[in-house]
């Protein structure tokens with residue numbers, strides 16, 4: 001597994017293969033996972049790549065106000081987006097305000113279940129709840145003149161009601177948006193004619209059947225302002241091609257170049273990066289024992305006999321076994337049935353438009369990317385850590401989001417491992433340079449790799465589909 005792989009330096013026809021068929025010459029994810037001691041579930045034993053073309057992607061998609069406005073109308077107002085976790089609103093009266101551009105949605109736990117309302121008063125439009133985030137109330141009272149609705153959306157009282165004989169309670173119910181629940185997430189959709197959440201999720205319910213994110217709680221919620229378009233930000237986190245240049249410290253213990261990329265329907269893609277193996281880019285691969293030693297992040301004082309690679313064992317086996325014990329004890333969970341792959345690999349799903357899910361156990365993250373305050377060249381990148389629910393007792397309450405400013409390092413978030421904080425800081429520097437470079441370029445668009453950047457092409461293609469549907473409706477008016 002540690003053989004040195006000769007790499008061509010100049011692109012061109014590679015081994016006479018059709019476009020999209022070439023792969024990094026290292027061992028594939030499937031080769032590696034097939035040798036695991038505790039086998040991976042079937043869903044990780046399959047690949048699902050498709051060549052999607054090779055034309056450039058126009059930079060104006062990331063810079064122009066016009067494109068931004070089109071997205072606001074035809075994409076953000078038409079797609080399912082997760083607004084919050086169910087644990088953010090556990091009791092009747094708990095609410096969460098979710099905002100996307102100028103859209104603002106009030107998600108409320110009511111006596112009739114979870115409902116979502118347009119966050120705008122039916123008197124003169126004031127936001128019923130001005131700030132994004134969690135809160136609790138027994139009725140929904142506007143801060144301007146005090147019009148009040150029940151949690152279920154019925155008009156309850158209007159100060160000086162004698163002045164509003166034309167306001168009939170039947171027509172002044174709070175308008176609702178569609179709500180869907182999956183994996184402990186509350187999704188909303190501003191489009192009343194959108195397909196169901198279930199069909200929108202495509203393969204996700206099947207792939208996540210044994211990774212029930214509803215059985216997790218939010219341990220950490222942080223946000224970072226990124227100096228780039230929301231798509232620029234997202235796209236840097238759905239390919240692993242940049243690891244070689246941007247995060248060279250990760251080359252030990254990550255199969256960076258032989259990451260597997262999968263594309264499914266319109267809304268879902270995946271990458272699968274194996275851990276506990278050498279990068280095919282390394283001149284001098286590490287031994288299995290050195291791989292184990294290099295993979296430890298966080299508390300290095302825990303190195304002990306459990307981390308010694310025995311005769312015939314691999315680094316993957318040893319790390320997975322060790323983490324099963326350490327994380328199982330820490331979170332009060334039985335992880336004995338979890339495969340090596342699910343313990344140590346980086347498995348990342350993207351759900352269009354802006355949700356990224358890591359179902360693995362050791363880095364159980366969720367990302368979300370949103371435009372920030374109507375600026376096409378700023379975005380809010382959020383990271384949640386979802387830990388397994390303890391088998392006994394209640395999990396802690398979900399935390400408020402910790403916000404990291406545009407010029408600040410991720411290291412201000414004390415709960416984030418410093419090794420990860422450094423990786424994310426390296427990404428921020430690139431994103432700023434890339435967003436500025438879009439405007440500085442003579443060449444009008446970006447050129448993508450056929451395999452390693454296929455998720456970006458798939459994502460941009462889905463953006464186009466939504467915008468095109470909007471245009472065709474406008475033409476038919």
Ligand code: FES
Nearest residue numbers: 121123124142145
């Ligand atoms: S704007 Fe809401 S009560 Fe007047």
Ligand SMILES: [Fe+2]
Nearest residue numbers: 236246247427
């Ligand atoms: Fe990165």
